[in-house]
Amino acid sequence: MSLLKIKNLRALIEGQLILQGIDLTVNPGEVHAIMGPNGSGKSTLAQILAGNEKYEVSPESEILLLGENILDIPPEERSRRGVFIAFQYPVEIPGLSNTEFLHTAINEIRKSKNLPPVDIWDFEKQLKEKMKEIGLDPSFSERSVNEGFSGGEKKRNEIVQMAVLEPVLAILDETDSGLDIDALKSVAEGVNRMRSPDRSFIIITHYQRLLNYIQPDFVHVLYKGKIVKSGGFELALELEQKGYDWLKKEEEMEMSSIGVLS
Amino acid sequence: MAEVNSKVIEKELDSNTNNGEGMSTVHELINKKYAYGWVTPIEEEPFPFGLNEDIIRKISEKKDEPEWMTEWRLNAYRIWIGMKEPRWAFVKFRTPDFQSIRYYSAPRMKERPKSIEEVEPEILRTFEKLGIPLEEQKRLAGIAVDAVFDSVSVATTHQEILGKFGIIFCSMSEAIRNYPDLVRLYLGSVVPPSDNYYASLNSAVFSDGSFVYVPKGVKCPMDLSTYFRINSAQTGQFERTLIIAEEGSEVSYLEGCTAPIRDENQLHAAVVELVAHKNATIRYSTVQNWYAGDEEGRGGIFNFVTKRGKCMGDNSRISWTQVETGSAITWKYPSCILQGDNSTGEFYSVALTRNKQQADTGTKMIHIGRNTHSTIISKTISAGMSQNTYRGMVRVMPKAENSRNYTQCDSLLIGNRCGAHTFPDIDVRNSSSSVEHEATTSKINEEQLFYCRARGIRPENAISLVVNGFCKEVFDHLPMEFAVEATRLLSISLEGSVG
Numbered sequence: 001m002s003l004l005k006i007k008n009l010r011a012l013i014e015g016q017l018i019l020q021g022i023d024l025t026v027n028p029g030e031v032h033a034i035m036g037p038n039g040s041g042k043s044t045l046a047q048i049l050a051g052n053e054k055y056e057v058s059p060e061s062e063i064l065l066l067g068e069n070i071l072d073i074p075p076e077e078r079s080r081r082g083v084f085i086a087f088q089y090p091v092e093i094p095g096l097s098n099t100e101f102l103h104t105a106i107n108e109i110r111k112s113k114n115l116p117p118v119d120i121w122d123f124e125k126q127l128k129e130k131m132k133e134i135g136l137d138p139s140f141s142e143r144s145v146n147e148g149f150s151g152g153e154k155k156r157n158e159i160v161q162m163a164v165l166e167p168v169l170a171i172l173d174e175t176d177s178g179l180d181i182d183a184l185k186s187v188a189e190g191v192n193r194m195r196s197p198d199r200s201f202i203i204i205t206h207y208q209r210l211l212n213y214i215q216p217d218f219v220h221v222l223y224k225g226k227i228v229k230s231g232g233f234e235l236a237l238e239l240e241q242k243g244y245d246w247l248k249k250e251e252e253m254e255m256s257s258i259g260v261l262s
Numbered sequence: 263m264a265e266v267n268s269k270v271i272e273k274e275l276d277s278n279t280n281n282g283e284g285m286s287t288v289h290e291l292i293n294k295k296y297a298y299g300w301v302t303p304i305e306e307e308p309f310p311f312g313l314n315e316d317i318i319r320k321i322s323e324k325k326d327e328p329e330w331m332t333e334w335r336l337n338a339y340r341i342w343i344g345m346k347e348p349r350w351a352f353v354k355f356r357t358p359d360f361q362s363i364r365y366y367s368a369p370r371m372k373e374r375p376k377s378i379e380e381v382e383p384e385i386l387r388t389f390e391k392l393g394i395p396l397e398e399q400k401r402l403a404g405i406a407v408d409a410v411f412d413s414v415s416v417a418t419t420h421q422e423i424l425g426k427f428g429i430i431f432c433s434m435s436e437a438i439r440n441y442p443d444l445v446r447l448y449l450g451s452v453v454p455p456s457d458n459y460y461a462s463l464n465s466a467v468f469s470d471g472s473f474v475y476v477p478k479g480v481k482c483p484m485d486l487s488t489y490f491r492i493n494s495a496q497t498g499q500f501e502r503t504l505i506i507a508e509e510g511s512e513v514s515y516l517e518g519c520t521a522p523i524r525d526e527n528q529l530h531a532a533v534v535e536l537v538a539h540k541n542a543t544i545r546y547s548t549v550q551n552w553y554a555g556d557e558e559g560r561g562g563i564f565n566f567v568t569k570r571g572k573c574m575g576d577n578s579r580i581s582w583t584q585v586e587t588g589s590a591i592t593w594k595y596p597s598c599i600l601q602g603d604n605s606t607g608e609f610y611s612v613a614l615t616r617n618k619q620q621a622d623t624g625t626k627m628i629h630i631g632r633n634t635h636s637t638i639i640s641k642t643i644s645a646g647m648s649q650n651t652y653r654g655m656v657r658v659m660p661k662a663e664n665s666r667n668y669t670q671c672d673s674l675l676i677g678n679r680c681g682a683h684t685f686p687d688i689d690v691r692n693s694s695s696s697v698e699h700e701a702t703t704s705k706i707n708e709e710q711l712f713y714c715r716a717r718g719i720r721p722e723n724a725i726s727l728v729v730n731g732f733c734k735e736v737f738d739h740l741p742m743e744f745a746v747e748a749t750r751l752l753s754i755s756l757e758g759s760v761g
Contacts, residue, residue: 050716054708079718091713095731104727105717112718144731145713161717 001067003028003200004049004169010058011048018044018055020225026169029197033211033236034204036222037244042204043088045222046173049202050085051075065169079105080112084167086158088174093145098157099124101145102164109165130163133193135186151178159190170194171202176210188213208240223247299553302388302493306412308367311496313360315339318466321366325435325469328442338455338465345459351622352651352683353591358529358564365467367497368414381417385409394489405516406431408472408488410501415470420484429513430475431486434502437473444475448506452535452572452599460531460593461568464500468533471501476511476542485741487516492552492563498529505535507542509575514545516744527555527590532567540575540602545583547744548596551751552588557646559618562590569596573605576631581608583739585748586623595653597626600634600662607636610736614729614752615648615680624654624685629662629695638669641733644680645756651683656697658690665695673703674732676725676756726753 002025009022018041026032036042048055049063051074062069070078093101099120107117118126128138136156146154155175162170172191176184191201191214203214211219211233219235220227221244228247229235309317318339322332347357369382381396389396389409396409396417406420408431415433424431430441438445455465472488492499507513530552536544546569555562565588571580582596598607609625627636636656644650656667673682684701706728714724730737730749737745 052712075712075715076718076720079716085716087713087716091707091709093710093713093728093731095734096727101714101727102717104723105714105719108720108723109718144734165717 002026002064003030003066004202005062005064005067007062007064008058009045009048009061009063011044011061012056012058013044013054018225019048022222022225022227024220024227026200026202028168028200029195030218031195031201031203031214031216033216033219034202034222034227035206035208035219035236035239037206037247040222041225042222043173044225046085046088046171046202046204049078049171050083051078076108077112079165079167080109082168084162084165084170086155086162086170086172086175088177090146090149090154090158092147092149094147096145097142098145099127099141102127102161105161106164127160127164130160134159134163134190135183136160152180152183155179155187156183156190159187163190163194166194166199168198169200169202171204173204174206175203176205176207184210185213208236211236221247298392298551302384304369304382304384304493306367306369306493308364308497311362311364313339313363313365313467317365321467321469324366324368325438327435327438330442330446331438334449334455335466335468338462339467341456342459342462342466345462347459351593351653352649352685353593353620353622355527355564355591355620358527360463362496363529364497365500366469367412368469369411385411388491388493389489392489392491405485405487408433408486410470410472410488410490412469412491412493412497412499415472418472423483424486427480427483428477429480429482430473432473434468434471434473434504437504441473441475444506445473445504448504448535448537449502450535452537452570453533453568458568460566461533464502464531464533464568467498468500468502471503471532472505473503474505474513474515476505476507476513478508479510480508481511482513485514485516487518489518492528492530496526496528498531500530501532503532503534504537505544505546506537507539507544507578509539510541511539512543514741515547516741517546517548518551518747527562527564529564529566530589531564532569534567534569534596536569536571536580538571538573538575538578538580538605541577542575543579543581544571545581546571546596547740548582548584548586549740549744549747549751550584550586550588550592554588554619555590555617557617559590562619563588565589565592565594567592567594569594570599570626571597571607572599573602573607573631573634575605576602577604578602579606579608581606581610581739582625583608583610583736584612584623585733585736585740585744585751586611586613586621587751589621590619592619592621592623594623595625597628598636599628599630600636600665601630602634603631604633604635605631606634608739609636609638609640610739611640611652612643612733612736612748612752613641613650613652614643614645614756615650616645616756617648618646619648619650621649622651622653624652626655627657627667629656629658629665629667632661632663632665634662634665636665636667638667638671639735640669640671641674641736642672642682643674643676643729643732643752644682645676647679649681649683651685653685653687655687656689656699658692658695658697660691663692663694665692667695667697669697669699671699671701672732673701674729675703675705676729678705722756723753726756729756
């Protein structure tokens, strides 16, 4: 069974149609890259997959996780079923330590699976290990969630959370933007270390750069709320060379050929 | 109280971490709503309703007080009858009918029990149920407790150990009998009988409370704590606490309170006075969890309290930390008079209101000495249809040169039917001092909640994590056990504020 199957996903925010019918299938172990220019709906897709209720999803759309439609399932339940999003803009929660935050998260997830909770001290040790692996100083475990972190530290912290929560489907929303080359490498290493036959990734990015380190199995181009092109890694290279303009032209040609543009 | 209670809590937390019942324990607690709402079936000895000079004489007589004390009370009463109830606070309520309150109610007993063994078993059970075992073999080592049940102190623990250090920790009634000179010297020296309407009332009728005296150079070896329990119906609680820290001494004091669930309002009008001499430090922490009334605003405690500390000597320090989650109405401004040079006053406060609760709370920092410093950190959280007000006064007198104040008031709103208000009053009368005031008001942030939920955390816990984070700066100033208690209280109080 495919891990994720998105069928005709159409979504609005404040009356504006942002996703105009997306179909996508992700099988266990696959890495999909979703590329596209600004405003094409990439982040909307990520937010909807994670369960953000501020988007209105059309009733005929379906998002099947292991065959079950999760559109009516709240975000916390999706997370417990193994969906993880690395946010493009991780929020700050003053006064709440990373350890406390993730310890609460992991125990809620474990509880939903009838697993015994983990002790906070054991957990903190484990968290510090993961932080080291991803190039974040272990002292960040005691700091408030994302508060006062640099852009790169916030992104690394997202990857740390992914490593701790061990999702089956990880969605990385522009995790590479704003990263210097070292941070980019440690993020990529963090992802590669977690690649396994039963874990899938959706990597949303503008640039091919990250994909040099995390080789995707598939690349999709999202444009004006639709997947307009899919292919292998070579598509990412082509985009890097040509930019997105040729897509726009192609689309316009298509549109004019069917008489949308006169 | 804190430590004992926290043991119970720690157990809960442990069981949380060990068997996965963590969140369900909180849930059970939430579903219980107010967990301390029961009534102890005990034969009480209440006074008739109403207030007059005879009642005051009877209270005084009941307590075997010397003549000067009776006169002190009567004087306060005469001042009180000439006063008008203050109405400037941002709270709405019907003035209590002072003639339909009982001013004294005590469990029936011949005299104050001389030892724990003589205390009525029902009362011991009550305190044990509240998490404060008083019996010798059960009580905890690190904290001394004065247990006040309605109008009387029923037991004070660890007096012998404290005695070795020369520390006096006893009920106010005992102090009046045994240490009259100290009481006469300090009672009313910080909050005079004419101070304000409710302080005057308290001065006339106060029933019991705690007395602490820490001699010169002594650092109190354990936290001192009073637990106030209202049990009797239609009875007001008027306790009086006096803490004196002599030169170079240090003491940390904790206060906790609960009351049964009742449909009518009950009045609690306390006075707390702190005196810090040269180089002395007093830390006073409160977790106030009086019954708050129901969802419709029926019942609950009127908590009209005057708390004030005087930094008399140079380099003295008084620090107030309060977590206010209970009471139908809270009217309370723990304040500092910074008289000694280089003295420091601090006020750290979390006030949470929900349903139809109303709180008007804050502080006054009066800078009189030179180089005096004060810090005010106030966090208010309003949910439901509640109204939550910070009211603060910072006054720097002409001679208080080079004084500094820093004030930070943050308000958090949950839902859109509640209110948060800030009334700062800043008055600086010299040019070498500086005062800073920062204030923020925000609604609970949807993005923060979504972020938590995207990590598997249910909305109730997400709110609780965000709110606890919001209060962190204040909780950091609470003794460890109290911080645990405060965190738990907030989680419970936030029930029903989702969505």
